[in-house]
């Protein structure tokens with residue numbers, strides 16, 4: 001009996017290990033073939049998109065659309081998906097690196113198991129909408145304004161009439177794209193339903209390794225943590241604006257809040273950060289700073305496109321062209337605190353990509369999750385208005401730093417709370433819009449704005465103001481990651497300043513770069529995001545450091 005059991009066990013072990021070996025071999029063969037296909041297509045997609053964002057021409061947009069289609073088409077291959085499904089369902093792939101690639105590739109292919117005609121239609125719609133945004137210019141008094149100019153007026157004017165006109169003129173893109181976006185939302189939902197999800201929002205989160213219920217719970221928790229504090233601050237804000245515009249608080253409307261969406265904090269504390277940057281070169285400052293913490297960015301900057309041009313995308317982003325060292329950022333830099341923040345932010349994405357372990361397989365040479373790269377970007381972006389950072393980097397002296405420290409801290413706190421409330425609007429709007437795109441979206445938008453941002457809707461306004469936010473159309477179901485990024489930025493920052501460095505701004509401390517490379521950048525997508533965070537900081541993602549930093 002004993003002998004029989006032993007023989008059985010041995011034969012089971014043998015068959016298990018051969019089965020494991022067999023499946024791992026199949027997985028390796030799959031990856032080899034996959035990489036041969038995907039690497040050139042990935043590079044072509046990113047290069048053509050880069051060119052289109054710089055020129056804005058029809059020809060470049062067409063090339064970009066074509067390349068993206070070719071890339072996405074790879075994941076529609078039913079034979080490849082069947083192979084992955086068999087390997088996954090065997091449960092026999094044990095090797096950690098192979099298993100992780102299997103999980104990621106399975107989700108990626110699952111997202112592509114839809115008629116290519118449906119995907120082509122979706123891409124065509126997205127390109128059409130993108131073109132409308134790129135070519136739209138705000139017109140006030142027969143004068144054409146860039147987004148930068150609109151923001152400048154909203155930020156600096158104290159003339160209610162001018163503010164309202166500029167805000168309303170900017171909102172005119174809404175009706176131009178609203179119907180197109182609703183059609184696109186339905187197209188995306190159709191794709192999700194064909195893949196077995198109830199809507200595109202659910203699919204997007206699940207396929208990126210997030211559970212919508214978990215994210216919603218986190219947003220609810222944050223809402224509870226920030227609501228009362230924000231209500232108090234909002235009163236302070238309104239008192240400030242009431243004085244600034246010489247009108248009663250009850251007459252304050254969304255155009256009085258110094259930016260298009262009240263997504264950034266008003267400057268109610270007396271720190272004018274812009275004045276410190278008037279004669280500074282944000283690019284040079286950022287380059288020197290990153291070099292000092294052992295994260296040199298020269299190779300990234302050499303490939304980047306940093307300043308305004310006609311036709312060029314007016315926003316900012318960072319892109320990893322080939323996961324082999326060609327990392328770039330597109331910006332429209334001017335010497336002010338906004339663009340100082342932005343270049344630090346984009347280069348944060350840049351170093352995450354650039355300092356990835358290039359010996360990892362292609363699929364793992366990526367961030368653990370999109371929000372983990374946002375966390376790094378946001379942690380560095382915050383430095384732009386941090387008096388310690390400004391002093392350590394020669395922008396202000398010690399006396400000035402001490403003078404503004406209190407207000408700067410209050411300003412950042414306000415910024416974080418204002419942003420967290422705005423992100424609530426974005427997350428809940430998108431979730432609800434994909435659940436039911438036929439509802440009254442104009443009302444949904446303003447209901448959320450009133451509830452979470454505590455703004456007053458302009459009387460009788462019934463316009464698709466939600467459609468003026470480009471993210472809703474073109475970067476769908478992503479915005480919540482900015483807020484998760486802020487939570488993680490606080491967690492990383494707290495860990496670094498308690499365990500790694502004595503410098504609050506990290507300036508000149510190479511240990512910071514060394515830690516980031518070893519614990520965050522080099523591992524790439526090798527671990528599930530919450531495992532990476534736990535390995536790095538000893539804890540899974542938590543809101544407590546954000547709350548500790550910004551909620552009183």
Ligand SMILES: [Zn+2]
Nearest residue numbers: 345349374377
């Ligand atoms: Zn970012």
